[in-house]
Amino acid sequence: xxxxxxxxxxxxxxxxxxxxxxxxxxxxxxxxxxxxxxxxxxxxxxxxxxxxxxxxxxxxxxxxxxxxxxxxxxxxxxxxxxxxxxxxxxxxxxxxxxxxxxxxxxxxxxxxxxxxxxxxxxxxxxxxxxxxxxxxxxxxxxxxxxxxxxxxxxxxxxxxxxxxxxxxxxxxxxxxxxxxxxxxxxxxxxxxxxxxxxxxxxxxxxxxxxxxxxxxxxxxxxxxxxxxxxxxxxxxxxxxxxxxxxxxxxxxxxxxxxxxxxxx
Amino acid sequence: xxxxxxxxxxxxxxxxxxxxxxxxxxxxxxxxxxxxxxxxxxxxxxxxxxxxxxxxxxxxxxxxxxxxxxxxxxxxxxxxxxxxxxxxxxxxxxxxxxxxxxxxxxxxxxxxxxxxxxxxxxxxxxxxxxxxxxxxxxxxxxxxxxxxxxxxxxxxxxxxxxxxxxxxxxxxxxxxxxxxxxxxxxxxxxxxxxxxxxxxxxxxxxxxxxxxxxxxxxxxxxxxxxxxxxxxxxxxxxxxxxxxxxxxxxxxxxxxxxxxxxxxxxxxxxxxxxx
Numbered sequence: 001x002x003x004x005x006x007x008x009x010x011x012x013x014x015x016x017x018x019x020x021x022x023x024x025x026x027x028x029x030x031x032x033x034x035x036x037x038x039x040x041x042x043x044x045x046x047x048x049x050x051x052x053x054x055x056x057x058x059x060x061x062x063x064x065x066x067x068x069x070x071x072x073x074x075x076x077x078x079x080x081x082x083x084x085x086x087x088x089x090x091x092x093x094x095x096x097x098x099x100x101x102x103x104x105x106x107x108x109x110x111x112x113x114x115x116x117x118x119x120x121x122x123x124x125x126x127x128x129x130x131x132x133x134x135x136x137x138x139x140x141x142x143x144x145x146x147x148x149x150x151x152x153x154x155x156x157x158x159x160x161x162x163x164x165x166x167x168x169x170x171x172x173x174x175x176x177x178x179x180x181x182x183x184x185x186x187x188x189x190x191x192x193x194x195x196x197x198x199x200x201x202x203x204x205x206x207x208x209x210x211x212x213x214x215x216x217x218x219x220x221x222x223x224x225x226x227x228x229x230x231x232x233x234x235x236x237x238x239x240x241x242x243x244x245x246x247x248x249x250x251x252x253x254x255x256x257x258x259x260x261x262x263x264x
Numbered sequence: 265x266x267x268x269x270x271x272x273x274x275x276x277x278x279x280x281x282x283x284x285x286x287x288x289x290x291x292x293x294x295x296x297x298x299x300x301x302x303x304x305x306x307x308x309x310x311x312x313x314x315x316x317x318x319x320x321x322x323x324x325x326x327x328x329x330x331x332x333x334x335x336x337x338x339x340x341x342x343x344x345x346x347x348x349x350x351x352x353x354x355x356x357x358x359x360x361x362x363x364x365x366x367x368x369x370x371x372x373x374x375x376x377x378x379x380x381x382x383x384x385x386x387x388x389x390x391x392x393x394x395x396x397x398x399x400x401x402x403x404x405x406x407x408x409x410x411x412x413x414x415x416x417x418x419x420x421x422x423x424x425x426x427x428x429x430x431x432x433x434x435x436x437x438x439x440x441x442x443x444x445x446x447x448x449x450x451x452x453x454x455x456x457x458x459x460x461x462x463x464x465x466x467x468x469x470x471x472x473x474x475x476x477x478x479x480x481x482x483x484x485x486x487x488x489x490x491x492x493x494x495x496x497x498x499x500x501x502x503x504x505x506x507x508x509x510x511x512x513x514x515x516x517x518x519x520x521x522x523x524x525x526x527x528x529x530x531x532x533x534x535x536x537x538x539x
Contacts, residue, residue, distance in 0.1 A: 149342055149362075149364065155386065168370070169372075
């Protein structure tokens with residue numbers, strides 16, 4: 001997953017699809033259970049506009065949830081590390097909320113926000129924001145005593161300390177959180193679509209299931225996999241652009257700080 | 265030749281001391297530091313008084329844990345004094361540059377950006393200081409490294425860059441906390457010579473914490489010996505060598521005399537008792 005060795009990765013994917021096809025053909029798996037790769041691709045190819053529209057729907061909700069999570073998540077993390085009071089109140093509430101299975105909240109969002117995009121985006125934010133907050137708080141707190149002394153010896157304001165030392169120092173952690181949040185935003189959007197929706201890939205899956213159109217279900221899942229993978233690689237590109245100085249980007253072996261993965 | 269060096273030194277000194285008639289840079293008045301610990305209060309520093317003159321290079325010499333770093337940090341405003349007070353003349357806390365034992369260069373910045381950091385912190389315009397930063401880096405043999413990242417440099421080069429960072433805003437006061445303690449002996453010698461040359465040109469009031477006797481003698485006008493637990497000043501020794509000084513002064517009999525005297529003082533106050 002590290003470098004962009006597309007050929008190897010593409011081969012791996014191709015091999016996986018080939019294995020799927022082989023298993024279905026060799027063991028004569030009924031199409032209603034698992035359709036062959038060919039059937040799934042035919043289904044997508046027979047209705048490309050439909051699948052494009054549905055994918056874009058899910059993708060835009062996912063990205064909206066992700067961006068909101070990053071903005072509010074980092075904002076909350078800054079507030080939490082800047083204030084003892086907020087650390088005791090806001091952070092405590094967040095940690096408690098994180099332990100609620102957030103999928104269980106999805107019906108509530110539909111009641112509050114309706115069946116449109118807002119409830120999907122809210123679900124995505126709800127699920128992904130904890131990854132950002134927790135990792136950002138971790139990163140913002142990891143300023144070494146040396147760096148704090150350096151900042152104090154230069155007699156800058158608290159804002160300078162934040163912008164010049166704390167935030168850049170926290171960036172690797174924040175990006176680790178962003179990577180997790182990106183996948184979780186997609187989960188949130190799909191959960192939202194499962195609960196109540198008229199479009200999106202989650203809706204496609206649910207309605208196809210009702211009609212036992214397994215090929216459609218797999219088509220939507222395949223597209224979700226493609227979207228998720230693409231978003232993940234975009235995050236890797238972003239990571240390399242934002243923190244080329246970090247150990248994880250300098251050598252092949254070292255890793256970026258591990259993300260704290262909150263419960264979905 | 266010694267005469268020529270002496271007169272050059274006097275000329276430089278005369279030039280640097282002009283701005284004010286104020287002969288003092290720092291007044292340390294009965295300063296003590298007590299920490300609370302699980303075994304009750306621990307006195308890190310007894311009652312220390314010292315007047316530092318403008319343009320003076322003073323080393324604080326003592327065994328590890330004697331409170332010399334604490335004293336330096338209190339001068340820098342990084343720690344509060346428990347008793348007594350410290351008065352900085354001139355620009356006060358805004359007029360000091362601090363060099364830490366570790367270079368604390370920021371990996372997300374280039375060497376040049378690291379050197380310019382204090383300017384950004386003080387709300388100045390880094391662009392206006394670019395030339396000065398490059399000149400400083402060149403003085404320390406870092407010309408051409410300004411766009412490198414810290415991890416691409418050796419330990420000695422990194423500490424040189426950290427010194428440039430401390431000097432970028434032309435501080436009145438340079439505070440150095442065992443800046444060369446983590447370097448190998450040869451690099452340390454080199455940096456001693458470079459620092460000495462720089463100091464000779466700029467005559468910045470410097471407080472230099474070290475536990476190396478030769479380093480203290482080589483660099484200082486005065487060596488202040490601080491004893492262990494509780495830390496207090498047990499000796500203030502004037503070092504009377506002409507400047508600029510070369511490493512060869514370490515072979516001179518007077519150098520050996522100073523070193524031996526300082527070792528005796530440290531020994532008398534229990535610095536080597538563990539041997």
